[in-house]
Amino acid sequence: MKLLNYATSYFAGLLLVVISVWAALFYFNMLDEIYDSMDDGLENQKILVVQKATRDSTVLRQKEFEAGYFSIKEIPFTLAVHRKDRYQDTLMYMQNEQDFEPVRMLTTVFRKEDQYYELRVITSMVEEDDLIEDLLYSLLWLYLGLVGSILVLNNLLLKRIWKPFYHILQRLQSFRLEEAKTVPVQKTNIEEFQLLNQTVEKLLQQNVATYQNQKAFIENASHELQTPLAISLNKLELLAESQPLHEDQLQQIGSVMENLERLTRLNKTLLLLSKIENRQFAQEEPVPLEMLLQKTLLDFEDQLSYKDIAVDLQVQENVSLQMNPDLAAMLVVNLIKNAIVHNVNGGFLRIGLSKQELTVENAGQEAPLDGAKVFTRFYKETSAATSTGLGLSIVKAICDLYGFRVAYGYRQGHTFTVTFQKAVASV
Structure with a gap:
């Protein structure tokens, strides 16, 4: 619900309460006045x-209301002495309505000479049910008119007043750190919106500066690390080939070289993760997944053959994802590589592709992994020397980038499922 409509709903509710209370007070006050x-x-x-009866004694003989609006009857002194004027509501049969209608009646006593008479005077009164009905309809139309006026006011005046606020929201929705484009600020005379514009502008500038510094630091650090690592590896290779060495010395050099190579892979992978999270892969195009899966399996043919892994590729419906082709390749490669590295000799690799999801299932240790940690960086259940513990982190980063959902499950094997929450095109 939008802010204006949210405020309007509160105004409408409050107005209903106020009008209801006011209507009750007005009704009782109006009845009192009536x-x-x-x-x-x-x-x-x-x-x-009484004055007419003093002048004309025939008036005293009107004992019923049929002849007029009053009736008179003689009463003894013992009754008259305690009587006071009394007003009451009662019903009387009306010929024109052919029904009993409410009337207001005054009962009083007066004296003429030595005789006492009871006088009853009536007058028609407003029917309360009709009064309530008329008042209810009047207040209902008043309430609807006020609510309609508030809606018109919101759409014409308040929406114009809040225009700078919605402009700020639009800026924040379209803002991208990797682009760092300045968005013009809409001028306003409202002090709060001016302060909000200044605060948002300052915050965006700080974030852009921090992002640029972090990006430059990661790229520079990665570049600076690559050079000494490459030099160290080359020197160790030259050292191992330059002169005869003992076997234990060669093993130590081989161990150092292996660690340096792992550090090189780790450095490249961390830089790749940083680029993915910083959205530096902007180019997108339709990527057919079936062709990508077949190419990846062909690239890993030697490893699959070496571990005697049976591959089963099931494509229900080939789909094409709108994404960066390099990231699409990384997504598939890391899933399949993870399934091969952590597979067992003579195991299986099942891959399923549909318009909704991509599943990769493999044999492995007969126990489920920790689902809460499996996509975190450097998490490894095994001590595979070639694994950096970042493959599934890259998968998760790519899925987050494109709005996909990746999940892990275990039944007869370890299953990783990528659900395409965005619309995909069939090929």
Whole structure:
């Protein structure tokens, strides 16, 4: 839900509560005013009837309401002495409505000469159910009108006021560290948005500077390490070939060379990981996975033959992924290489490809790996000399880059599944 709509929903709810409370107060206050007005009218009618009875004694014979709006009957003194004016709501049959309708009635006592009379005066009153219904519909239309006005206000005025905020969001969504392009700031007179613009601009500049420094440091460190490593390897090779050496000396030199070669591979792999995470592989094109899988298996044909690994490639539907071709090759190579390195002699390698996912399953140790650590850097269950512990980390970094999901599972073998959450094209 957008910010404006979120605020509008709160305004609408609060407005409903306020109008409901106001309607109740208004209703009871209006009823009180109506009753006061009717009671004043009844009081005035009482005075007129009493004055008329003083002048015309025939008025005293009107015992029912049929002939008018009042009725009079004679009562003894014992009843009259305790009577006070009494207002009450009652029902009376109305000929025009053919039904009982509510009326307001005043019951009072007056004296003429030595006789006491009870006087009842009535007047029609507003039906409460009709009043409530009219008030409800009026308030409903008022509420809908106010909510509609708030929506119009949000879309016309507030959206314009919040335009700098949405511009900042658009900047942040389109910003890429690797591009480091400056995005023009939208001018605004609102102090809070000015401060937000300045803060975001400063933060982006700091991140760009940090990214550039880190990128330069990694590239320089990798380059500087490659040179002494290569020189050391060359000198050790020359030393091993230049003069006769004892077998233990050759073994020591071979061990040093092996460690230096591993350090060289580690250096290149860490640089590759850094480039992937820094999104330095910008070029993308459709990559057919079936051809890539077949080419990779052909490249590893000697290793597969040496370990006598049975390969089963099942392609339900060939797909083409829109990604950098080098990264696509790294993804497939690292998955298959991992399945070969950690396989057993006479084991199996099953590869399945569909439009939804790529699965690579291999034989290996008869125990599941730690699923929480299997994609972390330098995690190794075995002590394979040729493994840097970064192959699956590269797979995870590539999947994160393109929005894929990679998971590990174990049933009859170790299975790695890459789910293509982005839409892919069939070939």
